[in-house]
Amino acid sequence: MVTGMTKAISIRFADLGDEVKFTEIANFRNWPMEELKDYGCDHVDAVTNRFKDTLTQQGVHVDDLHDQWSLLKTLVQNKYGNKLNTVKWTHVWYCFSDMGIQDILTVMDLLRTLPATSVVNEASFNQMKMTKTNRRQRLSNKHLDDCMVIQLESTDILNFDPTEAINKWMTSSKQPRRLTYARSTCNKNSEQQDEDIMIQEVTQDEEPRNTTVAESDPETADDCDYETDCDSDNEQTEDFNDRMVKELQ
Known part of the structure; x- marks a missing residue:
């Protein structure tokens, strides 16, 4: 299980191998006593390239890091000798912070500091x-x-x-980009016809319809209904009288 996890992590973070490796100079146990003179120069270069903006904002003189790194190794080796495994960075800060190596000590603190939050x-x-x-x-x-x-x-x-994205977009296509592309006239005519038809339909729906007498004036409508009822009653009365006269004859 551990082997599988290690393999998966190595594959997933393969591109971060160099950035993780240069942090080993912050551990005294990784310092080789026999080849200490040339040790860590590449690591310092990698740290400088990776955190150049951050270090510059903190007032670190990036150009002096190589000289300060060499001086730090000499001071540590002369003071502690073969006891590097027991050395702590707090002691190094206390002993050598006033000897012109503040910039490289700041870099060491940066490598040893974990993010405070997630x-x-x-x-x-x-x-x-x-x-x-x-x-x-x-x-x-x-x-x-x-x-x-x-x-x-x-x-x-x-x-x-x-600018760079536009240039890539312009040159990445197999065929040249048609910057002056416009819709054809046929499409425009058909769209105009559709708009005219929609306008006509809306106009027809909005035309006022003929109103009846009842809708225009309710009182007049009541009068007309009353007159109509009277006329029908008179006609029925006349028909009844005519029938009675005929029977009597």
């Missing part, structure tokens, strides 16, 4: 959840990594220069 990890997980939603369950790990890198490592939109 905010970066939590922010990464939150960004991953927002990227791979329920509608994007089929998103592959490669594409998810690309999306995460864009979201977490790209510069702020206010400082982003799109």
Whole structure:
């Protein structure tokens, strides 16, 4: 089980091997006593390249790190000799902090310091959840990594220069980009016809319909209904009288 986990972690973080390796100079147990003179120069270069902006913001003179590293090794070797396994960095700070090696000691503190919080990890997980939603369950790990890198490592939109991206977009296509592309006239005519038909339908729906007398004036409608009832009653009375006269005759 441990072997499988180690193998999986090695494959997953293969590109971070060099960045993890240069932190070994912060442990005195890794210092070789016989070849101490040339030890750690590559590590200091890697640290400088990786944390150059951070070190510069803290006032570290990056150009002096190599000289201070050589001086630090000489001072430690002369004072402690073969007892490097028992040396602690607090003692080194106490003994040599005033001998012109403050910059390299700051670098050692940086390598020995773990993050105080897990905010970066939590922010990464939150960004991953927002990227791979329920509608994007089929998103592959490669594409998810690309999306995460864009979201977490790209510069702020206010400082982003799109020139490089535009040039890549212009030259990456097998066929030249059609920057002056426009829809054909036939499509425009058909769209205009559709709009005219919709306008006619809306106009027909909005035309006022003929109102009856009852809808225009309720009182007049009541009068008309009363007159109609009277006329029908008179006609019935006349018919009844005519029938009675005929019977009497």
